[in-house]
Amino acid sequence: MEIGFIITIFLIGFIGSYISGMLGIGGSIIKYPMLLYIPPLFGLAAFSAHEVSGISAVQVFFATIGGVWAYRKGGYLNKTLITYMGASILIGSFIGGYGSKLMSEGGINLIYGILALIAAVMMFIPKKGIDDIPLDQVKFNKWLAAILALIVGVGAGIVGAAGAFLLVPIMLVVLKIPTRMTIASSLAITFISSIGATVGKITTGQVDYGPAAIMVIASLIASPLGAMAGKKVNTKILQVILALLIFATAIKIWVDIL
Numbered sequence: 001m002e003i004g005f006i007i008t009i010f011l012i013g014f015i016g017s018y019i020s021g022m023l024g025i026g027g028s029i030i031k032y033p034m035l036l037y038i039p040p041l042f043g044l045a046a047f048s049a050h051e052v053s054g055i056s057a058v059q060v061f062f063a064t065i066g067g068v069w070a071y072r073k074g075g076y077l078n079k080t081l082i083t084y085m086g087a088s089i090l091i092g093s094f095i096g097g098y099g100s101k102l103m104s105e106g107g108i109n110l111i112y113g114i115l116a117l118i119a120a121v122m123m124f125i126p127k128k129g130i131d132d133i134p135l136d137q138v139k140f141n142k143w144l145a146a147i148l149a150l151i152v153g154v155g156a157g158i159v160g161a162a163g164a165f166l167l168v169p170i171m172l173v174v175l176k177i178p179t180r181m182t183i184a185s186s187l188a189i190t191f192i193s194s195i196g197a198t199v200g201k202i203t204t205g206q207v208d209y210g211p212a213a214i215m216v217i218a219s220l221i222a223s224p225l226g227a228m229a230g231k232k233v234n235t236k237i238l239q240v241i242l243a244l245l246i247f248a249t250a251i252k253i254w255v256d257i258l
Helices: 003-023 028-041 049-070 079-102 105-123 142-159 164-174 179-203 209-232 235-257
Strands: none
Touching (some): 003 049, 003 209, 003 235, 028 049, 049 079, 049 105, 049 179, 049 209, 079 142, 079 164, 105 164, 142 179, 164 179, 164 235, 179 235
């Protein structure tokens, strides 16, 4: 690998993982289009959609470990929520990750575009009062959470994402989970989800190990830094940043599909 290629991949991984740790997402919503479009802009080797989704799956696995570690104190991790949604999304992501081998590149991009569009719409729905709920008094429908996580897992596994860009809007809008608890718990759920997606991608030979290793190193450095920053930023600002990121990505993907 050329030095320019290594630096480009590292920076993509670093930026995506920093935002990942700060917003409670695995980072594929950002890194998927960056890996797809940025290397060719600099005259570097272009990745296929299958390669990008494989690299993303492995990288998300390591990025979320760093984020969860940074949030382990303070009561932000809701263990019941993580258990129900984590178990469901693990099953779904393995099914999606393994089944993606049978899909065309256009099909993978279409699934990604649909997921991003749904997530973008949900992020702009008003979320009043959820951050006034004390963390030790948070309640939610466990089986609804499990069913939604299973559906997200299948779609996310297909594109090599861990699904947090959909999980976060669901947890905020449907389950009414406070913002910081959503960010911390979604990182833990995303870590579980990424296990299924990663195993599915590796067993079907969809991972380019060189670029994946570079992304992993960047993730382990940047994700905890982003999580520490996320603890200090106003929750409304965090919601707006995430909404804009998801919306911009959805537009870019759909422009290319259409």
